[in-house]
Amino acid sequence: MLGVLADQELHGYELKRRLTELLGTLSSVSFGSLYPALNRLERAGLVAVVEARSDTSPIPTSGSLTGEVAAYRARRNRTNRGRRGKKVYSITSAGRARLRDLLLDHTGDDRSFAVRVAFCRHLSPEERMDLFERRRAEVAVQLAERTASRGDRRFDKYLDLLREHHDEALERDLAWLDRLVSEERQIQSDAQPEPEPSGGSRT
Amino acid sequence: MLGVLADQELHGYELKRRLTELLGTLSSVSFGSLYPALNRLERAGLVAVVEARSDTSPIPTSGSLTGEVAAYRARRNRTNRGRRGKKVYSITSAGRARLRDLLLDHTGDDRSFAVRVAFCRHLSPEERMDLFERRRAEVAVQLAERTASRGDRRFDKYLDLLREHHDEALERDLAWLDRLVSEERQIQSDAQPEPEPSGGSRT
DNA sequence: GTCATCATGTAAGCCGTTACATGATTGC
């Protein structure tokens, strides 16, 4: 949620939309947990409710008279008493700091790593490298453990097929992470071109 | 847990061991949830506690006198009052039926599908086929939706890389499922050889 | 005026986790 809000101010309903659009099966958050979560984030000072900026959408004349009247009434009520309007949330600087921590935290499974990658544009190139390389190390360890523990034992046809498939997936993950790391390294070396590898004329 | 117990009688501690060995990162069950779960299963009549068959392990003379004394004391206590011995669980016929239902149920994500495959040896060939083909259809739909929703939009470099990687994983899953299905079909046709495709001389 | 959709929220229940407590077994 913080990752989405870091890009744009949104209200809850649309936030869920966007989350589903971006992460699909990885998202999995229902309204019943979304709204309480937003309230928790607000209480923690990580997001803030911004007054629904009516300037941008000045009640678009929709041709419906009754609709417009209702819209004006609703707007007055909202500003007067804050009753049941859209609540547009904006991430705070504390929220951005927390997002960074969450992206760097690196506990959790493959799913949470995928979510981190999805929002890693909010990290610095160095932090991204760190994220990728740590994950790479983790996956490598997992793969080594699996290979070691398997030994020569056979369990069951389907279990063996499953493990084989999973091993391949892990290897592919590893290759993908290698690609991410090398691309990131390329970006870094592009940003700080070091024309003379020997001899230290540093600015 | 039912899937493991369907193969052998075990007590909780070793059940967790076996679960971790078989499923590794897919398992994820802690003692804090394992024991309550076993009690729930027992209350539901899906597993039953069997008296620790001491016959198989007649207190192996370990060379430790005090140890043996303690073992005898513990055994008497266990039979007398059932206090704190190993509780060996055995799956009941109701448990096997439930296991079958759970394997066939087919709600849940990729993880739960993997677990189903891990124990699908407890299904009939026809039920296995059903399991695999349904999953195949699901993954195909997922893939189609992703391709459709993506359209030509670009989000962000890392998000795009993530989606690309995930798409490839889905395609590989699909191919793997195809393989499973075709192998299963082979098994079925081997079991019921139908030498004459035309003309119906059925037994 | 009514229906679909947008939009926010609450309540009950389930299930998992960590942290803690305790007892049994074996080796030294």
Added chain:
DNA sequence: GCAATCATGTAACGGCTTACATGATGAC
């Protein structure tokens, strides 16, 4: 005797889900 491991269990907490309740908007 003591430590490590085996073995079972409880308590507090968190977080997600479904089902429910409600209000606002816009289209016809």
